[in-house]
Amino acid sequence: MGADAPLVAARLCGRRRPALAYNQLALAGLAPAPDARTNPLGMLLGAPFPLSMLGLGIRFTPLDWVGRFSAGIFLVHPFVVLGTRVVVSRMGVTDLTAQFV
Known part of the structure; x- marks a missing residue:
């Protein structure tokens, strides 16, 4: 076509x-x-x-619940990811794929 x-x-x-x-x-x-x-x-x-x-004022309760925490999660997650990568690297895991999983 x-x-x-x-x-x-x-x-x-x-x-x-x-x-x-x-x-x-x-x-x-x-x-x-x-x-x-x-x-x-x-x-x-x-x-x-x-x-x-x-x-229309349509509410979706689960999305409202997640929305209360989304800003905090967004602001804090880089520090958690960085800390986890440091710990995993010190454990001897050098494969980036394994670090991301």
């Missing part, structure tokens, strides 16, 4: 949603996958969802 995939997508969905159809073709392996970080459709669909959750 390759280069004509956007045209096929446009024919499948008419003029209203060709970008969504193209994404579906890419997920099915029938079209080249766009880069997820720069895909305009991904950004268009990805941004409104969390904002709508906030706007």
Whole structure:
């Protein structure tokens, strides 16, 4: 399919949603996958969802619980990782893969 995939997508969905159809073709392996970080459709669909959750006041209790600790975890984790690497290195483990695991 390759280069004509956007045209096929446009024919499948008419003029209203060709970008969504193209994404579906890419997920099915029938079209080249766009880069997820720069895909305009991904950004268009990805941004409104969390904002709508906030706007509608929808709460997810487990996420609220983790959110209370996230700043502390983010600020402290480099020191824990560094200390663990020092201890593991002194134990004689020099393989970086083993240190990361």
